[in-house]
Amino acid sequence: MSDSTPGRGPGDSGQHGDLPAGAETGSTNGEEAQASPHRVIGTPPPAQARSMLGAAAVNVPAERERELPADPPDLASAKRAERIVAALFMLSMLAGLGFLASYFIFGVHSVRNVLHSNLALGGTMALAFLCLGIGATIWVRRLMPDVELTEQRKPLRSTPQDRAAFAETFEEGADASQFVKRPLLRRTLIAATVPVAVAPIVLLRDLGPLPGKSLEHTVWRKGLRLLNYGVNTPIRPGDFSSPGGMITVVPDGYQDDFNALAKAAVIIIKMPPGVLQAPTVMNWTVDNIVAYSKICTHVGCPAALYEQTTHHILCPCHQSTFDAARGAKVIFGPATRALPQLPMTVDADGYLVAQSDFTEPVGPSYWERG
Numbered sequence: 001m002s003d004s005t006p007g008r009g010p011g012d013s014g015q016h017g018d019l020p021a022g023a024e025t026g027s028t029n030g031e032e033a034q035a036s037p038h039r040v041i042g043t044p045p046p047a048q049a050r051s052m053l054g055a056a057a058v059n060v061p062a063e064r065e066r067e068l069p070a071d072p073p074d075l076a077s078a079k080r081a082e083r084i085v086a087a088l089f090m091l092s093m094l095a096g097l098g099f100l101a102s103y104f105i106f107g108v109h110s111v112r113n114v115l116h117s118n119l120a121l122g123g124t125m126a127l128a129f130l131c132l133g134i135g136a137t138i139w140v141r142r143l144m145p146d147v148e149l150t151e152q153r154k155p156l157r158s159t160p161q162d163r164a165a166f167a168e169t170f171e172e173g174a175d176a177s178q179f180v181k182r183p184l185l186r187r188t189l190i191a192a193t194v195p196v197a198v199a200p201i202v203l204l205r206d207l208g209p210l211p212g213k214s215l216e217h218t219v220w221r222k223g224l225r226l227l228n229y230g231v232n233t234p235i236r237p238g239d240f241s242s243p244g245g246m247i248t249v250v251p252d253g254y255q256d257d258f259n260a261l262a263k264a265a266v267i268i269i270k271m272p273p274g275v276l277q278a279p280t281v282m283n284w285t286v287d288n289i290v291a292y293s294k295i296c297t298h299v300g301c302p303a304a305l306y307e308q309t310t311h312h313i314l315c316p317c318h319q320s321t322f323d324a325a326r327g328a329k330v331i332f333g334p335a336t337r338a339l340p341q342l343p344m345t346v347d348a349d350g351y352l353v354a355q356s357d358f359t360e361p362v363g364p365s366y367w368e369r370g
Contacts, residue, residue: 081142088135089188095128096195240270279327
């Protein structure tokens with residue numbers, strides 16, 4: 001009676017005989033572990049450890065002479081170059097991580113903080129790209145062969161022999177580049193490029209959040225004194241001895257808050273008697289002194305020029321012109337609405353103070369749609 005057990009023939013005593021280890025289909029877990037070695041991140045799959053084209057390079061003729069050398073001529077010098085390149089790639093990785101850290105560490109809520117943030121972000125990103133570039137240059141100059149290849153023109157469809165020859169040339173190029181042979185370079189290059197690739201994703205955070213209703217209000221409130229910007233002193237109506245003067249004023253307590261002043265800067269103008277007309281709100285003026293927002297309603301430039309003879313407020317950026325005698329309405333230029341008027345009165349000590357915040361949003365018209 002014959003033995004029908006699969007994998008056994010007549011006379012088989014149960015031993016595997018000449019079969020290689022792991023060739024039988026019923027491999028144990030231990031044999032499977034031996035057949036599948038652990039793969040390290042940054043290295044090719046074990047089955048393709050020496051190939052970057054996979055099955056495309058299986059049928060390459062082994063007897064063909066190499067066109068590119070597999071290794072540089074001076075292996076000792078190449079090893080030193082490898083360590084230098086790896087160090088540069090690691091430094092690039094640290095600089096990239098420093099860029100990401102600087103983005104969160106340095107705030108941008110003042111001019112000084114913006115300066116520090118720009119220096120940190122620019123310096124770390126420049127260092128990251130500089131180390132990558134120097135490392136890649138040394139890699140090419142010291143590890144790759146200096147060989148010129150001339151490729152002849154061929155039909156668009158390559159023959160199997162040509163494809164096989166290309167596969168071999170590609171493999172030789174991969175060997176000559178040292179990318180496969182030197183895992184230290186490969187892994188440090190991957191480590192250096194990851195932070196650089198992540199940086200644009202992190203910067204998307206600057207697209208938000210939306211301003212919501214914050215642009216519709218300023219820090220002006222009832223009883224807040226108007227300070228002469230620069231000297232930061234309160235102002236009495238008598239400080240304007242003659243018509244035609246214009247000064248920039250800021251809210252008391254916010255003279256050093258540039259974020260607040262970006263919306264709250266105001267100009268006050270002393271007008272001759274009888275010049276102010278509607279739509280100027282007369283109850284918001286004091287002794288023919290009227291206060292308007294200094295932020296142009298076009299794109300937010302400071303409307304800081306005043307023509308005494310025509311009573312025109314001018315924005316130097318795009319020449320928007322406002323009539324100070326008639327509610328600062330637009331008479332020329334790209335601005336689409338008047339400069340908002342600040343309600344103003346005097347306090348018990350005779351100083352100019354605000355009656356309230358602006359009754360409409362200041363600045364560019366598109367802020368209203370924020």
